Amino acid sequence: MTFSPEMVLSHNPQVIIFCYHGASLLTAEQIKGRIGWEEVAAIKNNRVEFLPDQDIVTRTGPRVVESLELVAKSIHPELFDKQ
16 A cells, blocks of 8 residues: 555554555665654654565465565564564
8 A cells, every 4th residue: 555645644653664666666764864754653763664575565465474474573573583
């Protein structure tokens, strides 16, 4: 799902998760540096996460469990560090 910058600001997410999709590749630093986003919780707490394997996340198929694990690790990395 794609969110407009206005939607991100209005929802004030705790974590921003993004992956490469389309013609341009965003970086976490570009997202963190957006003007007006300084007060977004995810930016303030350095919780901008990039999912490197976009095929797993954006394409439906048998690897959906693997994509859910990537998202879960982005949201709650502390639960996976204990292994």
